Structures are given as C-alpha cells and as structure tokens.
Amino acid sequence: MANLVIDSREIPQYSVESVLDAVIWGDALEVLPKLPDEMADMVFIDPPYFLQLPQKRLLRWKVKTIVEGVDEDWDKFESFESYDQFIITILKEVKRIMKARATIWCIGTYHNIHRIGKLMQDLGFWILNDVIWVKTNAMPNWLNVRFTNATETLIWAVKDKSVKGYTFNAEIARRFSKGKLAINVWELPICIGEERLKDGQGKKLHPTQKPKALLERVILISTKEGDIVFDPLAGTGTTGVVAKCLNRHFVMIEKRQEYVEACLKRLSQEITQPALWRSDEK
Numbered sequence: 001m002a003n004l005v006i007d008s009r010e011i012p013q014y015s016v017e018s019v020l021d022a023v024i025w026g027d028a029l030e031v032l033p034k035l036p037d038e039m040a041d042m043v044f045i046d047p048p049y050f051l052q053l054p055q056k057r058l059l060r061w062k063v064k065t066i067v068e069g070v071d072e073d074w075d076k077f078e079s080f081e082s083y084d085q086f087i088i089t090i091l092k093e094v095k096r097i098m099k100a101r102a103t104i105w106c107i108g109t110y111h112n113i114h115r116i117g118k119l120m121q122d123l124g125f126w127i128l129n130d131v132i133w134v135k136t137n138a139m140p141n142w143l144n145v146r147f148t149n150a151t152e153t154l155i156w157a158v159k160d161k162s163v164k165g166y167t168f169n170a171e172i173a174r175r176f177s178k179g180k181l182a183i184n185v186w187e188l189p190i191c192i193g194e195e196r197l198k199d200g201q202g203k204k205l206h207p208t209q210k211p212k213a214l215l216e217r218v219i220l221i222s223t224k225e226g227d228i229v230f231d232p233l234a235g236t237g238t239t240g241v242v243a244k245c246l247n248r249h250f251v252m253i254e255k256r257q258e259y260v261e262a263c264l265k266r267l268s269q270e271i272t273q274p275a276l277w278r279s280d281e282k
C-alpha cells in the first residue's frame, strides 16, 4: 500500500524516508521547496499543456460530437508569461532535487513543448534527445484544416552539459525500436480500454492519462532497480504505478483530490500485474 502524505504549512521540510513511495497531496509549488536536495534518480514531468481552447466548444464535422480537449482548471493560465513562470519554478526546484547523474523527461505537445525546451536550455539543462511518440490511434482531425496531430514529444535531459555516467540502458532502448538502432521514435497507442480510468458516470477520470507502456519505456531505459523516480505533477499516478511494477521507488505530487485517490487506488490494485514490457520481447 502506498503512503499518502497530506502537505500542510505545519510541515517545514521532508526527509527522503518520509516521502518514499508516497503520493503527496498538495500544490507542487509549495511542496517542491520542502523536498531534499539530490533525492531523485530520474524525473518525469507531464505538465499542463496550456491548450488555450476556444470558449466555444468545437464540434466534429458531420457527426457533430464535441471535440474533447483538456478543459480543466489546472490547464488554464493567464498568459504565456504565467505559464512560463510556472514551468520555470518547477524546473528550478526539480533541478535541485535531482541527483548529479539523474535525468529528466518532459512530455508535451506542440502547444507547450517548444517553450519547455527553451526554458530547460535557459536553466542550464543539457538535452540528450527528444523522443517522438507516434500515437497509433490518434484522434483524427475531421475539420480538414490542418494535419491530424498524432505525436507528443519527450525531451530527455541531464542537469548540465558536464554530466556523464547517467543511466541509458541501450539494449532495452534497442528492443523498443523497429530496427537495430535505438532510434528516438516510439509507436504506441494512447491510453484506452480497461486501462483508461473512468469516473462514476463512465467518463474519462483524467483527460491526459498516459499509457503505462510509455512510462515503462522511460523508466526501463533511464533507471535501475531501486532508483527513485520523481513525478511532481502526477495526475492518475501512471509514473508511480509503473515504477513500482519495475521495482523502482517513486515520489509523486498531485493537487487534485480525485486524482490523488486514483493514484492510491491504482497503487493498491495494479502493482501485482507483471510488467508489460516483457511481452514486447522479440
């Protein structure tokens, strides 16, 4: 069973032990400064996309059903400047929390990933790769006014240019590639079917739940057993669930109660499943 840590003003500082394998329920902007230096072996950040959806909901051409985006409050920011400030604050704290040889993954779409890449470079992170996730079951663009957006980009980086000896399990990376080379293109479906969490009305519990298979690749390639994987914007807790399945530790932060509850439920129900990546073996 995972620990639940409820953040409060009365807690001035956290030790590694007090947050190990825990979901911290709180605002990352308040929790991060209280976490210890050099705690994490790897960080995965799946931040708000700042989709800036139009006021009027888009209807699919012909079928007239509503185009689903991310309409939640947590994805709304006043301006690019306020979005950038949010990302900068998170990245600065995360950099302090990363061990010297730790790596960081940030995922996003064309809406936000270019800003994030620029901000990472401004903060001194050294980008090792970008990995293109090709969604094999992407939602079609019925409006026919632009391409169907079928990709997300993951930026993989170290704290600065001087970092050597970070974990890259090349053999596993090759296994996830089509040819002999460990290329930076991954083909995977988005999270659907039984894996997709639903609310009481049968609707998606979270608009951007990531597939476990994506996190399996990230974690297997860039960590070792026993490492600490940190996710400061955890959503439904995919990162922690997969970390645990693969015998890694996790620390996660999430501010919305229903998502924290989803994390805890998943951590009590999904950990016993065998790691999916074994079925990918060639």
Ligand SMILES: C[S@@+](CC[C@H](N)C(=O)[O-])C[C@H]1O[C@@H](n2cnc3c(N)ncnc32)[C@H](O)[C@@H]1O
Pocket: 026, 027, 028, 029, 046, 047, 048, 049, 074, 206, 208, 209, 210, 211, 232, 233, 234, 235, 236, 237, 238, 239, 253, 254, 255, 256, 259
């Ligand atoms: C893109 S989602 C992450 C989805 C996650 N990777 C998953 O598989 O479910 C971003 C999450 O960040 C959370 N969030 C946004 N701002 C936050 C903050 N200041 N503190 C903690 N969580 C925050 C949102 O509630 C949302 O669940």
